[in-house]
Amino acid sequence: MSTSNVLYDAPGPKARRLSLVSSVLLAVLLIGGFAWFMWRLGQPRTTVNGTVLSGLWDPARWDIFGESVVWRTLLVDGMVMGTLRAAGLAAILALILGVVLCFARTASSRWVRVPTKIILEFFRGLPVLLMMLFIMLALKTNGYWAAVGALTIYNGAIIGEALRAGLAALPKGQREAGLSLGLTGTATRLLIEFPQAFRQMLPIIVAQLVVLLKDTSLAYVVAYPEILRKADQLKQFYGNRYAFSLFVVVLVAYLIVNFALSALARWLARRTGPKAEAALMTQNTKTMGRAEA
């Protein structure tokens, strides 16, 4: 149901006035609150032991961003070589693992299907962070492989489940038609069913990759030098007064990358047609509710 204009009438003069008034009020409230918060942040503060700290918009709190080494540490070392490198490798591996798990989960042999189901349930129920710790402590790897391994297993399990849901949602006739043409069961699955399921689920898979990207920030906890850890190191090096400015820069960097990926997911959903978009809307919360970590 599109909620846009079924639930209420086209606004008459009274409703339009009400809408306008409340919009203006809300805008004033929001902008006012935001401005107040910004102003408050800009005020100098006196600490308990009497030293006066400059406001957060004071140039003294932002001057490190004049140095190219700070940007290089944050964006090149942290974002590209840290976050994106781990996320990129984990995304590729998770896709491969997801496809494998999807086939194993729908295999004709029960001896493959049932263990896969148990493994999937097991991995979907665990926090990524615990998996990272497990890989790091039990297998004695460094933070990078712990992060990539945990993200691969977790997101692979979820992509596998999404693909399985995609296979299950296909019309039965697709498989029957494939079999009736004389294709084997495997060939039908590979050539007829899987390509359709994959296209249908592509928006969900991309949305899951956004989750994967966000989850790389968990590697902060296992001391993998991604962007948040780099920001923390910079804070320790330059001093606490840059905590806020570094946070703002990291947040903006994350938002830009994530919004770009989300926009890609929406674009893919539109391109694969309204059916896929509806699937994204509802399935998103069905299969992905578990995913959003």
Next chain:
Amino acid sequence: MEAVLSNLDQYWLGFKVTLELLVVGGIGALLLGIVIALLRISPIASLRAVATGYTELLRNTPLTLVFFFMLIVLPSLDIKFPNPKIGAFIALALYTSAFVAEAIRSGINGVPVGQAEAARSVGLTFGQTVRLIIMPQAIRMVIPPLINVFIALTKNTSVAAGFTIVELVAISKSLANANGNAVVPILLGIAVCYLIITIPLGQLAGWMERKAMVQR
């Protein structure tokens, strides 16, 4: 195994905190999420815009950053919580509320248009349509995805471990350090604690989904 059994009290300590984070964060997220979802379907465009902005912002921010803001940035601005746990509750509730709102909205979108049209055509107002016709049908479809959101929340409570809150993952770290020769059983014990919460919830979601499907 021995290392697990001799530390059961530690496990229980962590389990209680995880459960606490789940319950308090979950209730906060549910209340906030319902408000956001209602704003998103309201007739007033500006309310819709605010709610959309809120969900998009929080859905695209890593939870670690929300925690970072609550427990590291705010204290450095002299906004301190009496207990870091309160900051964790707020971070979890804020982050999860965006997903709760999305789940509820997708449930509302799942109600066939004809239902709203019929309600409007017999003269019900916006409030009556939502309250009497849409919501009772939407809630049924919303519960399974909502349970999934709470499963995700259960797993997300682990992020608190990075911010001085002693829940299951933090316990696992300290236990693993103390018992270097029994790391695997200790971590498996922690895994079981999580599965105790997540697997029954998952089964419940699946069961409710099947029930809802039969009725439609």
